[in-house]
Amino acid sequence: MTTLLTVDNLKVSYPTRTGVIEAVRGVSFTLGKERLGIVGESGSGKSQTGRAIMGLTPKHGVVTADRLDFNGIDLIKASTGERRRLRGKRIAMILQDPKYSLDPVMSIGRQICETLRTHEKVGKAEARERALAMLEAVQIRDPKRVFDLHPHEVSGGMGQRAMIAMMLIAGPELLIADEPTSALDVTVQLDVLRIMDRLVAERGMGLIFVSHDLRLVSSFCDRVIVMYAGKIVEELAAADLKHAQHPYTQGLLNCMPEIGSNRHPLPVLDRRPEWAA
Amino acid sequence: MTAPASPSPAMSRREWLLSDRPQSRLQARLGRAYVTWRQFTANRLAVVGLLIIVALLFVAAFANLIATHDPVVGDLRNARLLPPGTAEYLLGTDDQGRDIFSRLIYGSRLTLLVIVLVAVISAPIGLIVGTVSGYAGGWVDATLMRITDIFLAFPKLVLALAFVAALGPGIQNAIIAIAITSWPPYARIARAETLTVRRSDYISAVKLMGASPFRIILRHVMPLCISSLIVRVTLDMAGIILTAAGLGFLGLGAQPPLPEWGAMIASGRRFILDQWWVAAMPGIAILIVSLGFNLLGDGLRDALDPKEAGQ
């Protein structure tokens, strides 16, 4: 398997008046054309890792890494212009909540076309054609109608599909999905995951799937990275989840109530300081 | 961020204030105030603003000690229209031979009087009208907002002008006129704030405790509106100073020989070509003080009302 992305000792920190916040403290992994899940509880640095790869860390944040390599391109050394050209074209990202991550005053169609026309020289009409095709690919039933709708006029599930269409239309090689379904209803959630699953498989993309739901990640991805306090505590194949070594991973797995299982009280995590060390 | 959990005797005062587990109501309150204060002081311009205001208060309080001359009695015969820097007269003299510096010093009292009175009259009116209107909704809201709208539909200065024309010129009437015209925006702000707060879960929670509407407005809604109101009032102080000066400039505000800055500009206007300082000095005084309030208000907004500051 070819390596798409290499991350070595990635650190993200935010200097603030009260001290430096270390959001990501040395994360290393490699990714091929596969699905990699990143899980961890809130604030563990999942999103920051994803954004650092995209080059979307806010200005005042500091990103360092021994290596950050995408398809042979050294992202650390790359100029902002180069990185911008990568974004959307070769690396794409889906955000958590379509309600907030689509521009509210621009029609969905235009937002999709915009991605395309930023990266490829295409005419208006052609862009529209391809956007409609993409909308169809994400299983929107009436693409022509949805094309002209504004984000507030569609449901969450539809919005998330539009978001996927917008991010995939330029044919990226790597997709980072940052909790793409956590704002959606459970039933809709599965639909969206199915669409993503198919697209990734069809187009042969690498996928980084960020979520706090360990069970979901393990059922969706090939490999799982578990993060705690800005660090990777465990990395394992999805199939091996039941044999997770780290108590944190075990805790995450067990603390969820399940239909049919009868555990009163639920096991809770007993956080130990040495995990974060 | 993480202060030691147990209060050790070695804990500094700063740590005590910043403790994330305060031991008493007082400590909690002081801690909060301290954090606000630190946020505020981090904004250097805001501190400048505060210093200006403190200086204004100081000058107003000790005007009689600071001033070198009588603010109203001048020396028409010998000291008329002297330029700044003339011996004895730091900022020069006006057309009645009065020391401009001393007049400015005493004028600070009038400026303070105006803004304090206007704030004391209009802010509470706006707060009450706005919160009651926003919380009660329905016809109460409709009626109160109609009245507010009527006042807002008037150009403020024109309305103030008309009121002063009706009441007669003078500083008291100017204050009343400005107060009458400045409460509606406060009512609007308080109402908008109340409307967002009204639907929030924490107000629902208090309702679920069985609190009366009166109690909810007074103890839960108003405190939330107050900080944005304070910010707005502070920012408005500058506007009030300018309106008062504008009225003074049109001859409808404070009356001679009162050393009101706007009126001083008006009387100095005649000499603007040859004796520029007569009009320029009070203008600069107004500029500095209202800049002070604007800087202070800006800083307060950042410290008290981060959402307004766009963060």
Next chain:
Amino acid sequence: ETPKDTLVEGFAIDDIITMDPGEAFELSTAEVTSNSYSLLVRLDMEDTSKVKGDLAESWSVSDDGLTYTFKLKSGMKFASGNPITAEDVAWSFERAVKLDKSPAFILTQFGLTGDNVTEKAKAADAGTFVFTVDKAYAPSFVLNCLTATVASVVDKKLVMEHVKAVTPDAEHKYDNDFGNEWLKTGYAGSGAYKLREWRANEVVVLERNDNYYGDKAKLNRVIYRYMKESAAQRLALEAGDIDIARNLEPGDIDAVSKNADLATTSAPKGTIYYVSLNNKNENLKKPEVQEAFKYLVDYDAIGATLIKGIGEIHQTFLPKGQLGALDENPYKLDVAKAKELLAKAGVPDGFSITMDVRNTQPVTGIAESMQQTLAQAGVKMEIIPGDGKQTLTKYRARTHDMYIGQWGSDYFDPNSNADTFTGNPDNSDAGTVKTLAWRNAWEAPELDKQAKAALLERDAAKRAAIYQDIQKKYLANSPFVFIFQQTEVAGYRKNLKDFKLGPSFDTNFVGPIAKE
């Protein structure tokens, strides 16, 4: 730069409310009217105690002193081209009397009423106008009154085309408005210039009248541009945006006179500035207090600063230039003397008092100065400022304590001032003759009687002596503190020729002015 054929004056013309000579009674209107309408007689600019003919070629007074016969010059035309006849003169008198607007009393004081005016002012033939008065007044008085703008001759034929029908009622017994509505902004005269347009608080535009019977005006157009501020006028003058600045204040006069391109000219005017003390106030009523106040004005300082160039200290009620004016200024700032007088009046520690003051210079400055000098004698004076209309409303309601005012003669005759400063037939609040004496609730029956007698004194010298006597008594004992007589000053660009200010507001003629 202003155009070569146009004169532009910067002038505070905000007092203009009508252009109808039968109605207007304002100073700025007087100037415009005198330049655009003709009169039977005008003041003689060489000697302002005399008059000379304008439309009238000559005139005679009957022996009984009741009948005045005017012979008109021949071949004169209105601006409209209509000939000027005695009929127009008679109708102008009739019109003013029947309209009965503010200035009508200048004519009606000679016994004219709506019912008898056609008899008393009538055309004997096309070239002869006969005017009959009810008493044997001093001819100087009658002729002086006829120089007032209310006696301007209007173009009967033209006005008749514009009269509006009205329904007669108790107040106005006639079925038309004598063209009043039209004439408010219209024009029907025969002066050197004709009125083209007046826009309130903006501009008055005059154009040369080519039908003028006298010396034709030199320039095509005269524009009075509304400018209130002295500084603004000076700026515009310096920049050449105006040719004449009419309302300069002392500081700006200095600057203008130092400027090589500019010059100034001045002339004393009939306006007197005074401070009056209301006799309704217990303290101000006392003669000692009144005298004390006369010692509490720093005349010298005021004269040297606040009114420098725009006025002269003057402590009597008749302005210099009028018949019988007394030129005596006995009072000086004397705080000790004043304190003595106040002690005598029983108020050794002073008292508190208010003064209503208009928001204009120099009165505000003078008021402030007085505030300071009065304080030296323990009198605390509070200034209540207001705009002109506001303070006047109060003054006319007699609810003031002190008032700083200015008074310009209604017509160029000593009787105008003598009457208003001494006459007060009914001192009750309901009194209808609201003279200045009445407004301050002051009665001086002796002086009033003297003034009335002077009216009938046909010998001008004797008449002058009576007025001087009245002024002397007045100076010693009256609730009026006279401060100064106005000098009108104008700054102008040196390329103007023959620009002069006259002795009164209706003698500032623009006809002779030319440009180089």
Next chain:
Amino acid sequence: MSTVETTQEARPRKGRAGAFTKAAGRFLFAAVTTYLGLLAVTFFIGRVVPIDPVLAILGDRAPSHVVERVRQEMGFNLPLYQQFFIYIKGILSGDFGNSVLTTNPVMVDIRRVLPATIELATLGTLIGAFVGVPLGVLAAVRRGSIADQVVRVVGLVGYSVPIFWLALISLVIFYAQLRWVAFPGRIDIVFEYTFTPITGLYLLDSAWQGQWDVFYDVFRHIILPASLLGYFSLAYISRMTRSFMLNELSQEYIVAARAKGLSETRVIWGHALRNAAVPLVTVIALSYAGLLEGSVLTETVFSWPGIGLYITNSLQNADMNAVLGGTIVIGTVFIGINLLSDLLYRTLDPRTRNR
């Protein structure tokens, strides 16, 4: 596929037309009541003014019997409520009465002075918006930088300086000293009689008629007062732009836009500003309304024959018909601007469209 595609479609939408008439009705009701309030307040003020209105018409030297006569003619001896009634009746029939000062019907006067103010305020707002918005954007994008501080201080000074004072000072500098601009007023006296305005907006009129010398002259007259007013609206607009932009720039959709690979320019101007524009429209409308009234003091200093000067002049002359008429017209313009900004808001913000 078993998707529930639209949850929100389940919600029945109100008929668009119904909602519109309802909104229009509410607006109309609000406008009418506001008007009545306006009339009542102005009338009240008009009657308690401590100036004898008769005096205003006749001047000080009118004999008493003339004064009495005019007082009766004008109806000042009637009880207040009757006067109010007569007043309302007049207004409803479109008659604001005659101005004492100018002798014209008030409506005629206003038709003459209003364009002057509109022209001034419009140019001021244009200057304010075209300079203020970019400055605000710059400050927001470079938050905390020197540029931000400079914009902030420039804005704060604009908030703090007395407009009439600045006007005086700049008049001295730019007219008296530098002679860059023309004398106070709207147009040089020379052109008064060679130029016939159509709309009353001189810049437009002169350009339309191709009278470029007039245009230049008008421009030299208007540029200083308009720049001053522009500065004030700039202060307000740049500050609000900054805060709206900061708000928008912190939104998730901006991250999404960057993730798409859009250039920073496109992100800022195409997305953030387009969203910020929605509330900005209201701000600009408000500042426009503010300039309409702020021009009272400016017009005084610049002898600008606009409605502000008209009202102050009339006020000082107890010309109550003119004052009331002027105030009502300004009130109308205010209400109109509010309506307009509301409409613009609706067209700019798709979220408000079908509700």
Next chain:
Amino acid sequence: MIAALEIDNLSVVYDEFHALKDVSLAVERGESFGLVGESGSGKSTLLRAVAGLAPISSGAIRIDGEALRGSKRSKTFYRRVQMVFQDPYGSLHPRQTIDRLLLEPLAIHDIDDSERRIERALDEVGLGNGFRFRYPHQLSGGQRQRVAIARALIVEPSILLLDEPTSALDASVQAEVLNLLEQIRRDRKLTFVMVSHDLGVVTHMCERLAVMRNGAVVERLSSRELAEGAVHEDYTRNLMIASKGFVKA
């Protein structure tokens, strides 16, 4: 036995929009009852209607057999029924310390002995006295939710309405809060009505549950039935499948 909470044909209409359509429910005393359904199905509205925070257009609500009138609620009602909200970040007044927050209900109901009660309430939800004078922003989500629970408990109600009390929390924290709720219910013999979109949570916490969709109840069943898959409605089945996680194609 009289039901602790009985709802009959309850409808709620927000300007022409029917958020609840003729919903009927009965919750036994001491029972824990669950409500599930997708977003916007009216779960919260139902709870808010009981609490008097939503406009009731028709139907009846009875607490311990006592009928409530419209949307008006008495003080005694509020001592019997309390509610915990979904969003721990929005349900605490941002300018009040925990102490002040807990004092408020005591002041309203004139309950003395406040010192002890506040201490006890905090203890009960597992927050020591050290949290007493903190402001909400100084607490984590889980801690906030504990405070909200403490506030509800301090007036000693018998019925607790829980509107997705854990959906904003991490799984690990959720477990802690759920355990806490269970324990309290046991100790105080409370009646729970709990809303959640997570079938796992509901079956864990409740004996019986109702499935809602578009403002109506589509199915009522017990947790055991659910666990055994004895489901009648397709909609409920879909929910069940979805909650099992992703199944690779």
